[in-house]
Amino acid sequence: MFSKEVSLYKVIAFGALIVLLVMPMFLQKAYYLRIFGIAGIYVMLAVSLNFISGLAGQFSLGHAAFYGIGAYTAALVSLNFSASFIISIVAGALVSMIAGVFVGLPAIRLRQVYLAVATLGLGEIVRIVLLNWTDVTRGPMGLPGIPNPLIFNWEVNSAVEYYYLVLIFAAVTIFVFHALSRGKLGLVLRAVRDNEQAVRTTGINTTLYKLLAFVIGGGFAGLAGGLFAFMSSYISPDNFMFNESIIILAMVVIGGLGSLPGSIVGALLLSLAPEFLRFLDDYRMITFGLMLLLMILFRPEGLLSEHWANSFFKKKLSLKPRGINYDIGNN
């Protein structure tokens, strides 16, 4: 039988990767490459929040807390112990995962609005600690002088190199969350979101799964934070405020709750658009707010809804040339 079919989304993902790989050849301005680097970090954050809020349905208004914990841990490990890049960001991700347990434990007992407010409170506590634990975090002065990453013999230095570093991390993050959300874990989390009691009756420990969502989502947000710390070489509590949590949440909601392609598109849209529409600078936050409000009012499922994403993942691209029927005997 000669009939080749590939998933459409794989073709698109592959195409997008090729475009992103060759883009620095055409987009040579360091400034634009940095913007894409930041956008890649937001993609990681949005995709990881989507796992917690979209898939598992656990609304979190404190995602910036994981991001900040990851960034500060990575920076402190690197600065104080002159640890390598890999060790620093892995430490950041691990501490964020532990934070995920601490956020998740109270969170899994709470529902809806209570959960949202509790995560907001935790996010604020993290900000207050970063701001006031001056012996370690230097408070509002922030942490300067985070060195360039050295990965084996590759010293990440120029904007192009940072671009590729973020691209690798973002691609791996997307791949991991795609695999997770299409696997058993994703299935259970969606089921927990839609009807937790029904899931419990099948003997599944829903508490554990919800906790897992926070740990994994928090871990990757921490990874993004570590990457951000190295990329910008200076971090301060201002980078991880409540606004940041809201921007990440807006990306997920505007893209489509529960939809992985939606989160990617939402993150790219909200992080790239303001940079390329510079005249909108003063209106950046108000545009986010308006978009969030209008989206909820008129298209609550988001730009690329979860439903759309599910059928998109099933679409096949036939590689058969048109007009020729290879299936002999099949009328």
Add this chain to the structure above:
Amino acid sequence: MFVEQFLNGISLGMIYALIAIGFTLIFGVLNLINFAHGEIYMIGAFVAFTFVTIGGLSLPVAFLLSIIVAGFMGVLMERVAFRPLRKSFPEATLLATLGLSIVMKEAATLIWGPETHTISNNAQTMFKLGSVNVSLSQVSIFVVALLFMIGLHLFLTKTYWGMAIRALAQNREAASLMGVNVNLIISVTFAIGSAMGGAAGVLTGSYYGAFYPSMGFLPGLKAFVAMVLGGLTSIPGAVVGGLFLGLSESMASSYLPSGWKDAIAFILLLLVLLIFPQGITKRKEA
């Protein structure tokens, strides 16, 4: 010193209580949280001081006008972010009011600028009460807030609209069957809750002599904590919660470095939510 901290705490607590009452009223009727409530507080302060500085009105007149403006904004807010979403998923209003709060804060920044505006007023005048220094604005906060609370109590117990609000909070369908105009009463609830939020904004603005576009965020959150402490649906509870929070913050600020003061509210919030995950008072499942 202790007495002065105590008086500070009471003033702060009365402000939290006023904002928390608005939260509680809206939560009681709709079982939803208005995330933009803190922004009403901010708008209230800005409107009043615009009336004073540009309109040349006296503070009490500006105060009354800005309460009316805040009330109207509350009604408008309900139309925009609550009514269309009544049948939507539970977090929809949360997200919509979050979006709305960003829009309001940014709009205020665009109109009035991001900087902190200061006013000099005679509200800071201190006078001696026995051996204790009291400022005029502390007294006015206490008196005005108390008047609002008594007025609200009378309104809720003695008037038709007030009783209709309580009826809605108990059972919306039954109230509707008894001929209560549900949409109207919800609008009235928002008007009153927001007016009190706006009043709190003006009082704080004159207390500290300063106001800025992001001033609504922390008091809004803390008032929410006060409401949770007070059991979510109880107005006396919200007042007690507000006073408790105000007092603990001002007492703690004499023992803790000032930066840590803001953490108290959130730690209290987490403790309460952990011990009573569904709120302090048991509510019937919707």
